[in-house]
Amino acid sequence: MMYVPTNPLPRERERARRASAEGEGDRVGTLQSKPARPHPALRAPLSRKPLKAHYVSWLQVSPLALILITLFATPTFLFLVVSFFDYDRVGIYPAFLLDNYHDLLTTPATLRVYLSSLRFALIVWAITLFLGFNIAWFLIHHIRSAMTRTVLFLLIAIPFWTSGIIRTIAWIPFLGRNGAFNQILMALRITSQPLTFLLFSDFAVIITYVHLFTLLMVGPIANAMSKIDPALLEAARDAGASRWRTMVEIVIPLSKTGITLGSILVFTQVMGDYFVVKTMSGGQSASIVSMLSTQIQAMEYPPASANAMVLVAFVAILVAAMMLVVDVRKELVK
Amino acid sequence: MDARFDVELVSVTKRYANATAVDDVSLRIPRASYCCLLGPSGCGKTTTLRMIAGHEAVTDGDILIRGANVTVAPPIRRGTAMMFQSYALFPHLNCLDNVAFSLKMRGIGKAERNRKAHAFLALMHMEGFAQRLPAQLSGGQQQRVALARALITQPRVLLLDEPLSALDPFLRIKVREELKRLQRELAITFIHVTHSQDEAMAMADLMVVMEDGRIRQAGPPREVFEQPTSAFVARFIGGHNVLSGDRGPIAVRADRCRLGTPGDGPHLSGRVAAVEYQGGVVRVALAIDDGDEISALVPDATFYRAPLEPGDPATFVWSEQDVHVLQSA
Amino acid sequence: MLAGSGRISGPSADRPWTFYALATLFGAWLLFLYGPMAVIYVLSFQGPNGGVTFPMVGTSLTWFRDIFRPEQMANLPAAFLRSIELAAVVSILTVIISVSAGLGFRRRFPGSGVLFYLAVASLVMPSLLVGFGIGLGFQVLGLPHGLFTSALGAQLTWTLPFGLFTMFAVVNRFNRTYEEAANDLGASPWQRLRYVTLPILMPGIIGIAMGAFTLSYDEYARTTLTIGTRNTLPLEIYALISSATSPTLFAIGTMTTAVSFLLIGITLAVVLRMQRKRRQLAGEQ
Numbered sequence: 001m002m003y004v005p006t007n008p009l010p011r012e013r014e015r016a017r018r019a020s021a022e023g024e025g026d027r028v029g030t031l032q033s034k035p036a037r038p039h040p041a042l043r044a045p046l047s048r049k050p051l052k053a054h055y056v057s058w059l060q061v062s063p064l065a066l067i068l069i070t071l072f073a074t075p076t077f078l079f080l081v082v083s084f085f086d087y088d089r090v091g092i093y094p095a096f097l098l099d100n101y102h103d104l105l106t107t108p109a110t111l112r113v114y115l116s117s118l119r120f121a122l123i124v125w126a127i128t129l130f131l132g133f134n135i136a137w138f139l140i141h142h143i144r145s146a147m148t149r150t151v152l153f154l155l156i157a158i159p160f161w162t163s164g165i166i167r168t169i170a171w172i173p174f175l176g177r178n179g180a181f182n183q184i185l186m187a188l189r190i191t192s193q194p195l196t197f198l199l200f201s202d203f204a205v206i207i208t209y210v211h212l213f214t215l216l217m218v219g220p221i222a223n224a225m226s227k228i229d230p231a232l233l234e235a236a237r238d239a240g241a242s243r244w245r246t247m248v249e250i251v252i253p254l255s256k257t258g259i260t261l262g263s264i265l266v267f268t269q270v271m272g273d274y275f276v277v278k279t280m281s282g283g284q285s286a287s288i289v290s291m292l293s294t295q296i297q298a299m300e301y302p303p304a305s306a307n308a309m310v311l312v313a314f315v316a317i318l319v320a321a322m323m324l325v326v327d328v329r330k331e332l333v334k
Numbered sequence: 335m336d337a338r339f340d341v342e343l344v345s346v347t348k349r350y351a352n353a354t355a356v357d358d359v360s361l362r363i364p365r366a367s368y369c370c371l372l373g374p375s376g377c378g379k380t381t382t383l384r385m386i387a388g389h390e391a392v393t394d395g396d397i398l399i400r401g402a403n404v405t406v407a408p409p410i411r412r413g414t415a416m417m418f419q420s421y422a423l424f425p426h427l428n429c430l431d432n433v434a435f436s437l438k439m440r441g442i443g444k445a446e447r448n449r450k451a452h453a454f455l456a457l458m459h460m461e462g463f464a465q466r467l468p469a470q471l472s473g474g475q476q477q478r479v480a481l482a483r484a485l486i487t488q489p490r491v492l493l494l495d496e497p498l499s500a501l502d503p504f505l506r507i508k509v510r511e512e513l514k515r516l517q518r519e520l521a522i523t524f525i526h527v528t529h530s531q532d533e534a535m536a537m538a539d540l541m542v543v544m545e546d547g548r549i550r551q552a553g554p555p556r557e558v559f560e561q562p563t564s565a566f567v568a569r570f571i572g573g574h575n576v577l578s579g580d581r582g583p584i585a586v587r588a589d590r591c592r593l594g595t596p597g598d599g600p601h602l603s604g605r606v607a608a609v610e611y612q613g614g615v616v617r618v619a620l621a622i623d624d625g626d627e628i629s630a631l632v633p634d635a636t637f638y639r640a641p642l643e644p645g646d647p648a649t650f651v652w653s654e655q656d657v658h659v660l661q662s663a
Numbered sequence: 664m665l666a667g668s669g670r671i672s673g674p675s676a677d678r679p680w681t682f683y684a685l686a687t688l689f690g691a692w693l694l695f696l697y698g699p700m701a702v703i704y705v706l707s708f709q710g711p712n713g714g715v716t717f718p719m720v721g722t723s724l725t726w727f728r729d730i731f732r733p734e735q736m737a738n739l740p741a742a743f744l745r746s747i748e749l750a751a752v753v754s755i756l757t758v759i760i761s762v763s764a765g766l767g768f769r770r771r772f773p774g775s776g777v778l779f780y781l782a783v784a785s786l787v788m789p790s791l792l793v794g795f796g797i798g799l800g801f802q803v804l805g806l807p808h809g810l811f812t813s814a815l816g817a818q819l820t821w822t823l824p825f826g827l828f829t830m831f832a833v834v835n836r837f838n839r840t841y842e843e844a845a846n847d848l849g850a851s852p853w854q855r856l857r858y859v860t861l862p863i864l865m866p867g868i869i870g871i872a873m874g875a876f877t878l879s880y881d882e883y884a885r886t887t888l889t890i891g892t893r894n895t896l897p898l899e900i901y902a903l904i905s906s907a908t909s910p911t912l913f914a915i916g917t918m919t920t921a922v923s924f925l926l927i928g929i930t931l932a933v934v935l936r937m938q939r940k941r942r943q944l945a946g947e948q
Contacts, residue, residue, distance in 0.1 A: 003362055003540060003552040053770055060767030063760045064823060065778055071816045072785045075796025078803070135692060138685035142678075152689075154927060159696055161923040162703075163881050163897050166916040170699035173706060173716040180702055211695065223832060243681060264787060272789025289791045296795055308792045319787055329779055389843050410849035422844040426862045436848035438858070467941065487848065 076312070083305035092301050100306035113286050114314070120202075120277075120285075121270040124209040128266050129259065131210070132217025136258075137251070139218075140225040153222075160215055168208055168276055175199040175207070200282025208276050213269055217262035224258030225251070260326040264319050271315055337401055340365050340491055340523040341386060346395035348381050348547075355381045357547035358395070363540060366521045368514065370534035373544035374570065379527045380495060382544070386525065387416045387493050400490055410436075415489035419496045421480040423468035429455065430464040433483045454482040473500050474509065485520070492517075494526045498533060510537060531572050535559065543567050564662045575628040576660070577602070583660040586652050591630035593618070593642075594651035601651040602628060606642050618642060620650055700920065707913040714910075726914040746897070750879040752815060757822040757875035762868055764823075765830025766860075786824035793820050794886065814886050821882060822875040829874065833867030 086095040104110055135156070143149045159167065174180050175198040182194035197203055228251065236246040252259075277287040288311055295304035323329075341363040348356040356378040363369045371379035384390035386397055388409035396405045404412040423432050430451050431438075437447035455461045458478040468476055477497065484492060497513070498506045514537050517524045528534055534541050535555040542552040543566075551558055551567045562568040565576045568585040575586045596603060604622035616637040618630050630650050642648055706713075710721025731740055768775060785793070797817045801808055808814070841863060845855040861868070881897060 003542075004360055004549055054772045057767040057770045057772040057775075061764045061772075061775075061778060064764035064782070064827065065774075067760065067816070067819055067823060068778070068781050068785055071797055072788070072793065072820045073781060075793070075800045076784075076788070078800055079792070079796055082799070131688075131692065134685055134688055138682075138689050142682045142685060155693065156696060158920070158923050158927070159700055161877055161881075162700070162916050162919045165897055166703065166912060166919070167699060169912065170703045170916065174699050174702045176716050178716055178718065180698075211699070214692075243679070268787040268789065272791065274791050289789055292795070293791060301799065304795070308795065311789060312792065315787060315789070316784070319783070323783075329776070387847065389846065409847045414847075416844075416847045418840055418844060420838075420840055422838075422840040424841060424844070424859060424863070426865075435845075435850075435858070439845075439849040439851070439854050483848070 079305045079308050079312075082301055083309050085302040085305075087300060087302045100303045101310070104303065104306050104310060109291075110310075113288050113291060116285050117271050117273075117288050120205060120209065121267050123206055124213065124270050125263060125266050127206070127210050128214045128217045129263065131214050132221055132262055133255075133259070135214075136218050136222035136225055136255075140222055156215060156218065164212055165275060167212065168279055171204065171208055171211070171280065172199065175204055200280065202281065202285070204280040204282075205277055205285065208280050209270055209273075212276070213266050216265040216269065217259075220261035220265070221255055221258035224255040228254050256326045260322050264322055267318055267322075268315055271311070271318075338365065339363055339398075340367070340400060341369075341525065342396075342398040342401075343382070343386070344396040344398065346382070346385060346397060347393050348378070348385060348390065349393040355547055356385070359544075359547070359549055361542060361549060361552060363523055363525065365523065366517075367523055367539040368517050368537055369523065369525045369540040369542065370538035371525065371527045371542050371544060372529070372531060372534040372570075374529060376546075377544040378547040379542075379544050381547075383416075383493050383495055383525060383527050386412075386491070387414050388412050389416070410487075413490040414493055415484035415487045415491075416493045417477075417480050417484050417495065417497055419499065421468075421476045423476055423480055423483070425468055428465050428467055429460065429471075429479045432468070432479060433486055435483065436487045450486060451482075454486045455479070457485070458482045474505055477501075477509070481516075489522065491523045491525060492520075494524060496527055496529070498528070498530070506533075513537065531570065535571075543570060545570075561658060562660065565660050566663065568658075568660060573631070577628070579657065579659070581659065583663065585658045585660055586656055587658075588617070588629045589615070589631040590656040591628070591650040591652050593630065593632060593636075593640075594649055596649055596651075598651040600654060600657065601649050603647065603649040604628075606644050606646045606648050608644055609642060618648070620648055700916075703913045703916040704920070706910055707917040709910040709913070726910040727918070729909075729911045730914055730918070746880055749811070749814065749818070750876045752811065753818050753822055753879035754872045754876040756815075756819060757826045758868060758872050760819075761823055761826025761830050761871060762861075762864070764827055765834050768827075768831065769834060782824040782827050785820045786828075788820075790821065790882075793817060817886060818879050818882050822878050825874055825878060826871045829867065829871050833864055833870075837864060 082092070083100055084096045084098070086093040086097055086099070139149055139152055143152065172179070176182070177194045177196060177199070179194075179199070181198065182191075185191050186194065232250055232254075233246055236250055241249065272289055273287050274289040274293060277285050278290055288307070292304055292307050292311075295301075295307065339362045341361070343359055343361040346356060346359045347354065359378070359382060371382060373379050381390055385392050386399075388404070388407065392405050396403055398404065399412055399414065409416070423429075424435065427435070430448060433454055434447040434451035437450060442450075452461060452464065455464055458481055460475065460478050460482065463471065463475065463479070468479070471479065494513075498509060501509060510533065513524070513526075526534075526537065538555050540552065541555045541558050543550045543558065545566055551563050558567065559571055559573070562571060562574065562585055565583045565585070568574040568576050573588050575588055575591065577584050577586065594601065602620070602622050604620045606618060607621040607627055608617075608619040610617040610619070611634075612631075614634060615631040616634055618632055618637070619627050620630070621627055628650060705719070707726055708722045708724070709719060709726060710723050711725045713720035768779075794817050797813055797820075798808065801813045806812070837860075841859055842855055845859040850858065886897070
C-alpha cells in the first residue's frame with residue numbers, strides 16, 4: 001500500500017530513530033517504505049514547551065501578585081503582629097500578649113456590635129437578593145431588545161457614579177420629618193402626622209444599604225443568567241414545568257455563581273461599613289469599623305489591630321462558607 | 335528529501351494525560367492531491383489535521399512537508415494554511431484587512447498588501463465585500479473570505495476543518511464543486527476533514543478512513559468503496575452489508591442486493607423492517623434472524639412493480655462475485 | 664453588553680403576567696433609586712438662606728457658585744482635580760495590570776489558586792482596614808503618605824480584583840480560535856496580542872477602565888487613611904459634612920450626575936456614529 005507505509009518492527013524503528021537523531025544515513029535493510037530521515041537541524045527537544053507556558057503566565061500575573069502581596073498581604077500580616085503588642089497612652093511596644101484579644105472578646109459591646117452588624121447584613125442581604133434577582137431576571141429574560149436592555153442597565157448604574165456619601169445623605173432630607181416622603185404621604189392623605197421612624201433609625205440604615213448595594217447583586221446575577229441557554233427553559237416548559245418550577249429547578253441553580261458573588265459583595269460591604277450606620281442611625285447603632293476608627297484615631301493600634309483581625313476572621317469564615325456552596329473559582333476561571 | 339509527497343506523517347502520535355487521540359499514524363500524501371480524512375467523531379482526524387497545521391504539538395513521530403521536517407516548526411514556517419471550521423474571521427477587521435492580515439504581519443506596506451488582498455478577494459468572487467465586517471456576511475460568504483485569507487499566504491498545503499458542515503445541503507454541493515475546482519487550479523494539496531462519507535467519496539483523490547486514532551484504510555475512493563479491508567470501513571463507508579461468511583466476515587454492496595427468492599443463489603431472508611424512498615432508488619431494510627439488519631438499494635421502477643411494506647417477508651439475493659472478503663473486523 | 668435569553672413565552676408576542684409584575688417592580692426600583700437623587704437635584708437649587716432639608720427657601724445658583732470658591736473648610740475644586748488625576752492613574756494602571764493578569768490566568772499555573780484567593784480577599788476585606796494597614800505600614804517604614812504613593816496603592820487593592828474578575832468574564836467569552844488563526848497567518852506573539860487579542864477584548868477593557876475610574880473616584884475608606892494632608896473629593900465632602908452641612912454638597916451631586924450623563928451620552932453618540940460610518944462604507948461597496 002503506497003499511502004500507508006507499514007510500520008517498521010519496533011526494534012527496527014528504535015534503530016532508525018537513533019540513527020536519524022545522530023544524523024546517520026539511511027540504514028540498509030530498513031523497510032523500503034520508510035520515509036526520509038528527519039533533518040537534524042530542525043529537531044528540538046519537545047519537553048521545552050510546557051515549562052515555557054508557565055513562565056509566561058508568571059510574568060503576566062507578576063505585577064498583580066506584587067501589588068497584592070506588598071499592599072495587601074503584608075499589611076494584613078502587620079495587623080496580625082501588632083495585634084499582639086502592648087500599648088499605653090504613650091506608644092506601642094512589641095510583645096506577644098493575648099490581652100488585646102481577651103479585652104475585645106470579653107467586652108459585651110463587641111458582641112452587641114457584631115450581632116447588630118450581622119443582623120443588618122442578613123436583612124439587607126435578603127432584600128437585595130430578592131430585588132437583585134428579580135431585576136436581573138427582568139432585564140435578561142423579559143427584555144428582548146439589546147438596545148433597551150443596555151439603556152435600562154445604564155439607568156440603574158448611573159447613580160453609582162455619584163459618590164456614595166452624597167447618596168447617603170440625600171436620604172436625610174427625603175426621610176426627615178419635613179422631608180419629601182412625608183410631604184408626599186401627607187399630600188396623599190395617607191397619614192396626618194409625619195412619620196418619625198423613617199430617619200435616624202434601623203429603617204433608615206437598611207433603606208440606605210439597599211439603595212447603595214442592590215446593584216452589586218444585579219450585576220453578577222445578570223451575568224450568570226445571561227449564560228443560561230434559552231433552550232433549557234423551553235425544554236422545561238415542554239416537560240410540563242410551570243414558570244415557578246422552571247425558576248426553582250433551572251434558573252436558580254444555574255445562577256448560583258452570580259448569587260454567591262453578589263452575596264459575598266453585599267455581606268462584606270455591610271460588615272465593613274463605616275459611614276452609613278454613623279449617619280443614618282443617629283447614633284443608635286455602631287458599626288464594627290467605626291469602633292475601629294475610633295481606636296485608630298486614639299492611636300491605640302494594638303487593640304485596633306486585634307479588632308481588625310477578629311473582623312477579618314469573621315468575614316473570612318462567612319465568605320469561605322459561601323464559597324463552599326459554589327466553587328467560585330471553577331466557575332469564573334473556566 | 336523525498337519530493338514525491340506533499341505531506342508525510344511518520345509514526346505520528348498524540349497522547350493526552352488519559353487518552354491517546356492519534357496512535358502511531360503514518361501516511362503519505364502525493365503532490366497536488368485532494369485528501370480527505372474521514373471518520374466518526376473522536377477518531378483523531380481533526381487532531382491529525384491540527385498537528386499538520388502546527389496548532390497541536392506532536393507527542394511522538396515526525397511530520398514532513400515537501401520533504402522538510404516541520405514537526406516542531408511554527409505554523410507560518412510550514413507552508414500550510416488552515417481554514418477553520420468556524421472560519422475565525424477577525425470580527426473587528428473588515429474583509430480586506432482580514433485577507434491582508436498575513437501580509438501585514440510580514441511587514442508588507444499598506445498599498446501593496448491591499449492590492450494583493452483585493453486580487454485574492456476577486457479570486458473568490460468577493461471583491462464587492464471588501465469593506466464589510468464578517469458579521470455582515472452569510473456563512474458561505476464568510477467561508478470564501480476565509481479561503482482568500484488562507485490562500486494569500488501561498489501555502490503548499492491547505493487544511494480544511496469540516497468546511498461544509500455549517501452549510502445547508504444545496505450550498506454544500508455547490509461549494510464541493512468549487513473547492514475541487516480550486517484545488518485543481520491551484521495545483522496544491524488540500525487536506526479536508528469530514529465525517530460525511532458522501533463528501534469524502536465525491537471529492538477525494540485519496541480517502542483516509544480513521545478510527546480510534548488509527549488509519550483503518552487509505553486509498554482512492556473507488557478502491558476503498560469496492561474493496562474495504564475491514565468490517566468497520568465497510569460499515570462506515572455506507573452502502574455495504576457486513577455479514578458473516580463461512581471463512582470470516584464478508585461485505586456485500588447494498589446496491590448489488592436484489593429482491594428475490596431463496597433459490598436464486600446466496601441469499602438472506604427475513605422481514606422488511608423499513609422502506610425508504612430515496613428518489614432514484616428505494617432502500618429496503620431487512621431484519622434477519624440474529625436481530626441484525628441488512629439493506630438493499632432497489633431501483634425505484636423495480637420496487638414499485640411489486641412494492642413491499644414493513645412486516646412483509648422478503649429475501650435478498652446477490653451473486654457470488656459480489657461477495658467481498660474482509661480482512662479484519 | 665450582556666446578552667438576553669431571547670423569546671421564550673411562545674409563538675405569540677403575548678407577555679405573561681410576570682412581565683408586568685416585574686416591570687412594575689423595575690419601575691418602582693427606578694423611582695426608589697432616583698428619588699433621593701431627585702431630592703439632591705432639587706435642593707441644589709436651594710435659596711441662599713435655606714438649609715439641607717425642605718422647605719425650599721427660594722431658588723438660586725448660590726451653591727453651585729460656592730463649589731468653585733475655595734473656602735477655609737473645604738477646597739473643592741482642588742480636591743476635585745486631585746480625584747480626577749488619581750482616578751485616571753488608577754484606571755490606567757488597573758487596565759494594564761488586570762489585563763495582563765487576566766491573560767496569564769488563561770493557563771493553570773502553579774500558584775494560581777493562591778493568587779486567586781488573595782484577590783478575593785483583597786476585594787472583601789473591609790476597606791477601612793486595608794487603608795489602615797497600608798497607612799500603618801507606611802508609617803512603620805517611615806515613608807510619608809502621598810496621593811500617588813500610599814493612596815494609589817490602597818485604591819489599587821480595591822480596583823485590581825474587580826478588574827481581574829471582569830477579565831475572567833471577558834476572557835471566557837473570547838474564542839481562542841482567533842488567536843490560532845493569527846498564528847496560522849504568521850503573527851508573532853506580540854503581533855497577535857496587538858492586532859487580534861486586544862482589539863477583540865477592547866470593549867471589556869474599556870469597561871474595566873471605566874469601572875476602575877468610578878471606583879477610584881468614589882473611593883473613601885481606603886483613601887482616607889493613606890492620603891496624607893491633601894484630600895480627594897470624597898474625603899473633602901466628608902470633611903464638609905462633619906463640619907457644616909450645606910446644599911453645596913447637593914450641588915456637587917447634581918454636577919456629578921450631569922457629568923456622568925454627559926460622558927455616557929458622548930460615548931453612546933461616538934459609538935453610534937462609528938457604527939453608522941461603518942455601515943455607510945459597507946453599503947457603498
